[in-house]
Structures are given as C-alpha cells and as structure tokens.
Amino acid sequence: MPESSTDPTPQPITPEPPAVPGPSRRTLLRGAALAGGALVAGAALGRPSPAHAEAEYDVVVVGAGAAGMTAALTAVKRGLSVVVVEKAPVFGGSAARSGAGIWIPNNEVILAAGVPDTPAKAAAYLARVVGDTVPAARQQAFLANGPAMISFVMRNSPLRFRFMEGYSDYYPEFPGGMPNGRSVEPDQLDGRVLGAELARLNPSYIPTPAGLVVFSADYKWLTLAAVNPKGLEVSAACLARGTAAALRGEKPLTMGQALAGGLRAGLLQAGVPVWLDTPLVDLRIDNGRATGVLVTREGTQTLVKARRGVIVGSGGFEHSAAMRAEFQRQPIGTDWTVGAASNTGDGIRAGERAGAALDLMEDSWWGPAIPLPGEPYFCLAERTLPGCILVNGKGERFVNEGAPYSDVVHVMYDRNTPSSPHIPAWLIVDQNYRNKYLFKDIAPLLPFPDSWYDSGAVFKAATVELLAQKIGVPQAALRATVSRFNGFALTGSDADFHRGDSIYDRYYADPFVRPNPCLAPLWLPPFYAFKIVPGDLGTKGGMRTDARARVLRADGSVIAGLYAAGNASGAVMGHSYAGAGSTLGPAMTFGYVAANDIAAG
Incomplete structure (x- = not known):
C-alpha cells in the first residue's frame, strides 16, 4: 500500500448485521468480550452499522506518537505488515510537543559518554523510586529492553541522540541514582527527510525562536x-x-519535533502507511482475542483487521473532562494540561470495554503550571531559580520549590483543604529575579503581556502586603513567610524544606548565587505573584499490562492479541518520576517490546 497519509480507502463491503440491543452499553460490550463473542462497537450498541470498508495487516497500531511509531517501526523491521491509525490530522502526539528527554539507563549513548551506569545500579534506583506499585517484572522488562530500543531506533531511522549531561536523575541521592544524569535527547534532524509529511508534524509546545537551533x-x-x-x-x-x-x-528540528519527525521518517523509509484523521471507534474482539479495530476514515467506518495483534498507543485522557472527573481528584479539568488535544482516552475506553483492567487512573505526569491565556505554562526553571517561593492560600510555604515537579503537585493535592487551600498556590518573585532571568519566553527586564494580568494569572504590587491583598492571602502571613525565607537565603540553608540540598534542585539554579544557588532573598520591589495550578504533561493511568506489554484483565488473564504502550497503559513509573524522559523512555520501550512479542508469535 502506498506510504502516505492519504492512502486510498479500501472498497466498501457488505456490513455485518447488528447485534440485538442489550441492557447497557458497558455491560453489553464487556460481557460480549468476556463471553468470547465477536464485538464491534456499532453492532454491539444495537445501531444499524453503516456500510464499511475493510483492510487487513499483520499489526494495527493505534496512535502516531512516540509509543505507536516505535512499535510500528519495530514491527515492520521484524517482517510484519503494519498500519498506523491516528485520530488527529497531524502525527507526533504529545511527544512532538515535548522537550523529548528520554530516560533509558545503560543505553549506548550515555555509556559512550562515560556515564558509570550498570544494570544493577539502574535496577536498585528504579525499585527505590517506584516501590511496589508496579510489578518487578515490568520494571525489569523496561530496563532490559530500553537500551536495545535506543540502539534499534538509531539503526533504523535518521534519529541520533545526545547525552543530557548534568541533568541529574530526579532522586540522585537514592541508591543507584546518577547525579550527572542518564537522560538523552534527539540530535539535530533535517526536516527535509520528511518531505511533504513535515507539514503534518504536530507543532511544538513552545516554538524555537527563528534562526536558532x-x-x-x-x-x-x-x-x-x-x-x-x-x-x-x-x-x-x-x-x-x-x-x-x-x-x-x-x-x-530538535527536541520533540526531531523525535517525532525522525520516527516518522523511519516509517516513510520502511513503507509503513500512517492514516491521519482516522479516529478509533472500537476494538474488534473475536472469541476473546483482539483481531482488529473499527475506525472512521474519510467518513466511512473501516474495519482494519489485525492478523497478529493490535498495539494501542493512543495517549492518555487529559482532554476528557468526563474521565478526569470520574477518576481524578478535584479541582481538575482539561484546561491545565499541555498534552496533545486529541488525547481523550479513546484507546483506554476501548480497552476497558474489551475487559481490560485499569491502573493509576488517578494520577498524571503532574507539574506546577501557570494558567496563562490561550495555554497553560508548565514551570520548570522558574520555580527553582533563586529569588522565588511557592505559597499556599494562607501565605505560607509548603514544599521545596525545586523538588521534582510531579512531587510538588502531589503535595498540592494532598494538603488542599477548605481551611488550608493549596490550589491555587502562588509563585512569588521580586524585581531582582525579573532583572536576571528569562521567564517563559520573556527576556529579563521586559514587561509581561497585559493579557497575563487581565486573565488573573499574574499580579504585581509595590509591597509584599499589597501583593498579598491582591491575591487574597493574609498580609501578615505572607510578610512573615518572605522574611523567614530571606533569612534562609542569607545563611544558604533552607531549614523548612531543604531546597538546594539535592543535586537535582540545583540543575536550574544560578551558580553565581552564594552560598546556595537555589536561594536568594526577595527584597526589591515591585513584587509579582503567579497563579499556580496542577498542570500536567498528560495522564499516566491506562490499561494494565504485563512485562510483555500485553493487556490484562482484572483476574490477571491476558486479552490475546491486545497490547498497550505509552499513556494508554498504566505507567511503569507508578506514582513517581525517575528522571527527565520517564514518560517517553518507557513509552518507546514498551512499544518496542509489544511489536517484538507479536513478531515472536
């Protein structure tokens, strides 16, 4: 079949007769799957099925993000015929929008750079980070297959990777932690390798300034x-x-643009069709086995059969208000995420209807975010640089501002009560901070856009007390908090939250500030407050999978032929976050694992 996002639609065939309506959608769909009957969404709901087309491949991959494209590349290189179906009109998903750090211990890139990693160190570290939330076999599968995946991608696509030297593991003091880091990122890629497909690459979250790489x-x-x-x-x-x-x-291209572009280029070279604007309707289940998917393509329902298996890499559910309300803590919504807009949990819901158990649905790849007009801003350096503090609704610090971003939001939720609100929280800085550091894409000394103030995301005042009044926190409390923190900054020791004690805290700090590069007093007016909400890079809950990326039922049995990777599956990181790229590293690895398992037959 020609390699194009506009491959010709297969010819229509006679539709299957509709099934008899049942008592409820979820009951009927799950019951049919568990009973081993043929199941396709339109028929199972008792609605007349429209005329549909049909196609057949060895492997059908749902989602053209990092997990899906890695899976498809692996499958085709193992001699299987593959198609990728993607809901969005662009490819790349959240990966294309990201910084594209990839956390893979013991990969050939970091070993060549002299990183003193070993399998034993990596296993000890990951076990300490994840705990018993995720079975040891899955952790071991990630660590064992991750290095091979990186090598495979480099040998079968234009992608090359660079060591992110100095970007430490998020808990470098844990046994096996690496203070100098284990993460890699894509090297520079010439977008011309994509040809016309370059125009279909999902744009980055924050575009690189013109003329710079x-x-x-x-x-x-x-x-x-x-x-x-x-x-x-x-x-x-x-x-x-x-x-x-x-x-x-x-x-x-660099960062997520390079990662998604390089994987797509590998698929182009291998002749793998990627069907864009092709949303998943449901999985096809025959006698308890996944045998294909029903999609909508060019307005026609199309049954795409999978002779060997279906791999779901369709992302999380961060843009599904209903799913977030059902599974996650309040306050929550779809406005604070920077995940791809097409991630509405379609693959997860389809898996659930087929009988899949779900894991970690309450959690996300959290991070403090500022709800700026148009799109939230995910804070990294801004909350770690010296001269800022995070306070709750009582005007008090409540966390190490430089801690891993997921941890900060977990604290916000854990401590948020009506009497002690932590959502929103507030990032407080002074003019000295603004004079020295880039903030988002606003250069030092330059004013923030009026729209930031008009939206209520940012406030400015001549004194700490006036700032407290504007954001609705007790004036005396905020003044006392700033004064206490200023004392810590002068001594270089944060007695309350130990900011700067970890090597990770110091990554985004200012090495010219002494005695602690993370701590500087807030003293120069005017003062600024940024509203902080629980943002995320995407959700981390999804279908339960085993060490072979096979989807499992609640009783531990395998749904034959069905695999999941990336944010459509429960994260191998559990409730934690090992290092930069703990989303993409496992996503790509388990896509690779799934395809190899199918090929091994």
Whole structure:
C-alpha cells in the first residue's frame, strides 16, 4: 500500500448485521468480550452499522506518537505488515510537543559518554523510586529492553541522540541514582527527510525562536544568559547552529519535533502507511482475542483487521473532562494540561470495554503550571531559580520549590483543604529575579503581556502586603513567610524544606548565587505573584499490562492479541518520576517490546 497519509480507502463491503440491543452499553460490550463473542462497537450498541470498508495487516497500531511509531517501526523491521491509525490530522502526539528527554539507563549513548551506569545500579534506583506499585517484572522488562530500543531506533531511522549531561536523575541521592544524569535527547534532524509529511508534524509546545537551533539541555543556560557567561556562550552556539543549517538549506528540528519527525521518517523509509484523521471507534474482539479495530476514515467506518495483534498507543485522557472527573481528584479539568488535544482516552475506553483492567487512573505526569491565556505554562526553571517561593492560600510555604515537579503537585493535592487551600498556590518573585532571568519566553527586564494580568494569572504590587491583598492571602502571613525565607537565603540553608540540598534542585539554579544557588532573598520591589495550578504533561493511568506489554484483565488473564504502550497503559513509573524522559523512555520501550512479542508469535 502506498506510504502516505492519504492512502486510498479500501472498497466498501457488505456490513455485518447488528447485534440485538442489550441492557447497557458497558455491560453489553464487556460481557460480549468476556463471553468470547465477536464485538464491534456499532453492532454491539444495537445501531444499524453503516456500510464499511475493510483492510487487513499483520499489526494495527493505534496512535502516531512516540509509543505507536516505535512499535510500528519495530514491527515492520521484524517482517510484519503494519498500519498506523491516528485520530488527529497531524502525527507526533504529545511527544512532538515535548522537550523529548528520554530516560533509558545503560543505553549506548550515555555509556559512550562515560556515564558509570550498570544494570544493577539502574535496577536498585528504579525499585527505590517506584516501590511496589508496579510489578518487578515490568520494571525489569523496561530496563532490559530500553537500551536495545535506543540502539534499534538509531539503526533504523535518521534519529541520533545526545547525552543530557548534568541533568541529574530526579532522586540522585537514592541508591543507584546518577547525579550527572542518564537522560538523552534527539540530535539535530533535517526536516527535509520528511518531505511533504513535515507539514503534518504536530507543532511544538513552545516554538524555537527563528534562526536558532536549541536543544532541551540548552534551556538551563539560556535562562541564565543575562547573568552567566556560559549562558551567552550557549546562546551563541544556538545561533551558530541555526545559521549553519540555513546556509545548508536545511529545516532543522530538535527536541520533540526531531523525535517525532525522525520516527516518522523511519516509517516513510520502511513503507509503513500512517492514516491521519482516522479516529478509533472500537476494538474488534473475536472469541476473546483482539483481531482488529473499527475506525472512521474519510467518513466511512473501516474495519482494519489485525492478523497478529493490535498495539494501542493512543495517549492518555487529559482532554476528557468526563474521565478526569470520574477518576481524578478535584479541582481538575482539561484546561491545565499541555498534552496533545486529541488525547481523550479513546484507546483506554476501548480497552476497558474489551475487559481490560485499569491502573493509576488517578494520577498524571503532574507539574506546577501557570494558567496563562490561550495555554497553560508548565514551570520548570522558574520555580527553582533563586529569588522565588511557592505559597499556599494562607501565605505560607509548603514544599521545596525545586523538588521534582510531579512531587510538588502531589503535595498540592494532598494538603488542599477548605481551611488550608493549596490550589491555587502562588509563585512569588521580586524585581531582582525579573532583572536576571528569562521567564517563559520573556527576556529579563521586559514587561509581561497585559493579557497575563487581565486573565488573573499574574499580579504585581509595590509591597509584599499589597501583593498579598491582591491575591487574597493574609498580609501578615505572607510578610512573615518572605522574611523567614530571606533569612534562609542569607545563611544558604533552607531549614523548612531543604531546597538546594539535592543535586537535582540545583540543575536550574544560578551558580553565581552564594552560598546556595537555589536561594536568594526577595527584597526589591515591585513584587509579582503567579497563579499556580496542577498542570500536567498528560495522564499516566491506562490499561494494565504485563512485562510483555500485553493487556490484562482484572483476574490477571491476558486479552490475546491486545497490547498497550505509552499513556494508554498504566505507567511503569507508578506514582513517581525517575528522571527527565520517564514518560517517553518507557513509552518507546514498551512499544518496542509489544511489536517484538507479536513478531515472536
């Protein structure tokens, strides 16, 4: 079949007769699956099925994100025929929007860079981070297959990877933790390898400034460019890369754009069709086995049969208000996530109807976010740099501001009560902070957009007391909190929350600030407050899977032929987050595992 997002639709065939209506949608669908009968959504609901087309492949992959495209690339290189169906009109999913850090211990890139990693260290560290939330066999499968996946991708696509030196594991003090990090990111990719498909690449969350080639690891130094010589050096290097690429006539891609683009280029080279604008309707289940998917393609319901297996990599449910309300703590919604807009849990719901058990549905890849107009801003460096604090609705600090972002939001939810509100929280900074550091994409000294203030996401005042009044926290409490923190900054020791004690805390800090690069007093007016809500990179709950990425029922039995990877499955990281790229590393690895398991037959 031609390699294109607009492959011709198969010819219509005679529709299957509708099944007899049952008492309820979920009861009938799950009952049919467990009873072993043929199940397709339209028929199972008792509605007349429209005329539909039919196609057949060895493997059907749902979702053209990092998990799905890695799975498809693996399957085709194992000699299987593959199609990828994608709901959105673009490919790449949340991966294309991301910084594309990838956490894979013991991969060939970090070992070549001299990282002193070993399988024993990685196993000890991951076990300490995850605990008993996730079976040891799944943890071991991730660690065993991750390095092979990285090597496979580099040998079967244009992708190459760089060590993110210095970006420590999130808990480097744990046994097996790496203070200098284990994460990699994509190297620069020329977008011309995609041809016309480049126009169908999901845009990045924060576009790179024109004329620059910026890697994820560069942002640490770009934030410090006004106060640190290395920041200027890195800025010059970004400009030099951009200039060189322009002179060569290239279309340079980095970060998530490079990752998604490189995987898609690998599929192009291998002749794998990727059908965009093709949403999943439901899974096809015959005698308890997944045998294909029903999708809508060009307005026609199409049954795509899978001779060997179905791999669901359709992402999470961060943009489903109903699912978030059903499974997650309040307050929650769909406005604070930066995940791909097409992630509404379709694959997870289809798996549930087929009998899949669900895990970790209450959790997400959380991070403090500012609800700016248009799109939330996920805070990384901004809350770690010296000269800022996070306070709750009582005007009190409640967490180490430099802690891993997921941990900060867990604390916000755990401590949020009517008498002690922690949602929203407030990031407080002074003008000295603004004079020195990039904030989002606003250079030091430059004013914030009026729309930020008009939306209620940002407030500004001449004194701490007036700022407290504007954001509705007790004035005396906020003044006392700032005064106490200023004392910690002068001594270099945060007696309340130990900010700066961990090497991870110091990654986004200012090395020119002494005695603690994470701590500086707030003293220079005016003062600013940024509303902080529980943002996320996506949800982390989904279908329960085993070490082979096979989908499981609640009784532990396997739904034959059905696999899941990425945010459509329960995260191997459990409720925690091992390091930069703990989303993408496992997503790609279990896509690779699933395809290899199908090929092994």
